[in-house]
Amino acid sequence: MKRDVILLSVGLILGLIIAAVICVWKAKPGHSTVPIVAPEIAHVPTITEKLPVKTYPTLVNKKLGIPPTDKVLTSTIGTPTKRPQTVTAAIDSEGTTRLYVRTDPLPWFSRAKKQQLSMTYGVMDRAAVKRLEYRYDMLHIKQMDIGFSAEANILTNNSTHSLIGINFSYSW
Secondary structure: OHHHHHHHHHHHHHHHHHHHHHHHHHOOOOOOOOOOOOOOOOOOOOOOOOOOOOOOOOHHHHHHOOOOOOOOOOOOOOOOOOOOEEEEEEEOOOOOEEEEEEEOOOOOEEEEEEEEEEEEEEEEOOEEEEEEEEEEEEEEEOOEEEEEEEEEEEEOOOOEEEEEEEEEEEOO
16 A cells, blocks of 8 residues: 555656646747737728827837837737637727727537647555546537547556547536
């Protein structure tokens, strides 16, 4: 039993280290990109206004990953969400800009692009268990994800139980 607790602890620490390395590797900040134009204004001609415009100094461009030749009017931090959002920049008659964020409805059907690999160390029926799980979501129907999952459980006595199946999950 003591050996199982030590193996469980070592496995947990190694799993945390691997997860931390993957998170740091994946979280490299990139440059700002120009988003897709909202369909509501995609084909509407623009108007040139002769208003004074308030901008930020060019030293913020590097921090935001924007080319130094562009002028920053405003910036915001979006909240991570599965729902699509439309961000609109507007300017008033005094030259002050504001960003408006609208949460759009989820489409009925969309292709999912999410994969997940997880490792779990735990105790089941007083025996140490190592679990490896892979999940591949293929389709979204509103807030429901549909895909495949595979799972393997390795018990202390080296017996293995595995499962391959179709996965349905609901997110909120």
